[in-house]
Structures are given as structure tokens and as C-alpha cells.
Amino acid sequence: MKLVLRILNGAVTAVLAVILVATVALAITARRSQDGMPSVLGYKVLSVLSGSMEPAIKTGDVIIVEPLKPDHEIKEGDVITFRAADAPEMLITHRVVGIVSVNGEPTAYVTKGDNNDAVDLSPVSRSQVVGIQRWRVPYYGYLREFMRKPVGIVSLVIAPGVLLIAMEIRKIVQVVMEEERAKKAEKEPADAQSPS
Template sequence: MKTFKKWANRISSIIIYGLLICMIFLVISSKMAGGTPKVFGHEIMTVLSGSMEPGIKTGSIIAIKPVNDPTNFKKGDVITFKASDDPNKLITHRIIDVQKVDSTVQYITKGDNNDAKDPSPVGPGSIVGEYNGFTIPLVGKLMSFIQSKTGAIYLLIVPGVLMVLWSVFSIWRAITQMESKKETPVG
């Protein structure tokens, strides 16, 4: 039984310290990336609307692969681009038509769940990347929380407080075990 408790304590400590290290890594990497973390060369983004449902759910995270040549997309590709009215807003929609205009190309896009196409064609200069099919539902809500100031504070403080409480508990347990050994008569 003592061996089981010893291993349970070690595993609990590893989990708590691992959680703290992971949270510190997530907070720092998202802050260093300027809000869009990168994993294996793909930008991780949060889906904020239901325009691409049911394939891409609201609150999911998706991986966007940056592209070198934004003029080679075809009908059916899903791209992420800057909105024409707000360059800080990113939209991920499917290309429904490719139009050649003079010496360049324009893409007509539409969300899978939308009734109408997007109001403005998308030029190659507005394209950020291509959606490669990787999505994890609901994790985007957690990522948005992590990237907020409140989330960063909670995700650093809560595991830190858990570590301190676990350490206090471990010290208290060790002291009571030492006291019980002193009280036990030898003989």
C-alpha cells in the first residue's frame, strides 16, 4: 500500500508540474506569435462564426498553411483571407469560382453555410493561407481564453497555487509521518 501511495504522489506531482509547464509554454508561445501560434509551419486560428459549418464548427481551431503563390488556387479550395472592409479580420471560406482579370486572378468565395457568395472578390494579395482540413472542435474557445489577459493570468496563477498547495500538503504529510515514527516505541 505504501508503494502505491508513493507512486500516486509522484504521478500527481508530475501531472501538476507538467500542467504548469504546458500552460506557461502556451501563454508564452501565443504571446510571442502575436496572437496566432504556429505549429510545424501552420498557423493555428480560432473559428469565430458558423459560416463554414458543418465542416468547420464555431469555436474550433484550424490549421492554415501559408502559401507562396496565391494565384494557383482552384474551385473548391478553402482559403483564409483578409476581409476587404477590415484587413485585421480574417475569413476562411471556400472558392466557388476563379476569374481571370487582366493579368491577375480573383477568387469568388462563399461560406459553406451561407446562402450567398461573399460581396467582394478576393485578390491574391489578401490571401493569408490555405485550410488543410485539420480542425479540432471547441479548442478554439480555450485558445481565445488563453490569449486574453485574464486567461493568461488564470493559466499561470491556478497551476502555481495548485503547486504551492500540493507542496504544503506534502510537507505536512512528511512531518506527520516523522512524528508518528518518533512516537512508535522501538523494541
């Protein structure tokens, strides 16, 4: 039973450490990037704040977006992240449902959220496109948003650190107590054999 608890404790600690390191790394890359978007290996990591793409992409998920390159072809069915025409700081992630072409070259994309009833009001020009969504990490966006708040930093950085220190102190105390028991056990037989 103790072995199972040790393995479980180690696994939980490892998972928490990976999540913590990933979240801190994303925060650092977001502050260093010119566009304020965190990235990993060149891919943008974005939290989903609305349900317009449900059920494919849910509120609280994180999406991994490959930045648009000149040679990328955007096809119908692709999920793209783009800047809103009237508010460039606002990012929208919707599915391409149509392509507007001039002389056979795509000039704009008709987009729609999977959960929306109608297509977006205006087509999206290629210059507005940030990238193409490649992967989704369920619910990680909630954790990422939580980590931006002071209470999140305390509960996910400081509290686990204190817990890890407390666990190490507990291990040290157990080792010391076991050594004292071993010394007492060695003395007791010697005391029993000594003449009275």
C-alpha cells in the same frame, strides 16, 4: 487507488502544462509578428469567431493555416483565409467554390462559408489570401481568447501555479508526518522494553 490518483493527477498536470505553454507561446509569437498573427513553425494559428464554416469549422475552434507561397495552387474545395477587401485587418476563412481565370491563369477565387446561403459578394484576389487551412483544433480558440483577459491569466496561470505549490507543500507535510510516526514507532518498542 492511490496509484490511480497519482497517475490521473500527473496526467492532468501534464495536459494543463502543455496547454499553458502552448497558449503563452502563441501570445508571444503574436506580439513579435509583423501581422499580429501567432504562428508555430511558420503556420498561422487563428481563432474562429463566427459560425460561417460550420459544421466543418466551429466557432471557438482554432485553425492552423499554411501561409500562401508563390507555388501553391488553390483548388476548388480548399478552405482559405483571406483579408477582406474593404477591411484588410479583418480575416475571413471560407471555402473556394469557384476560380476566375484569365488566359488560363487563376486571378481570383469565388468563396463561400459552408453555413452561408450565398457566395461572398466579391471574388478574392490572390494578393488577399493569407493561406490555406490545414488543421483544426476544436474549442481551443475559447481558451486562447480567455487567456487574453486578466481573469484568464489569473485562472489559468496563477491559480494552477498556486495549486501546484499547495500540492508540493502537502507532499512535504506528509513526508514529515510519516517520519515523525516512524520515530514514535521506534521509541514505543524501546519504551516498552525498558525496566520499570
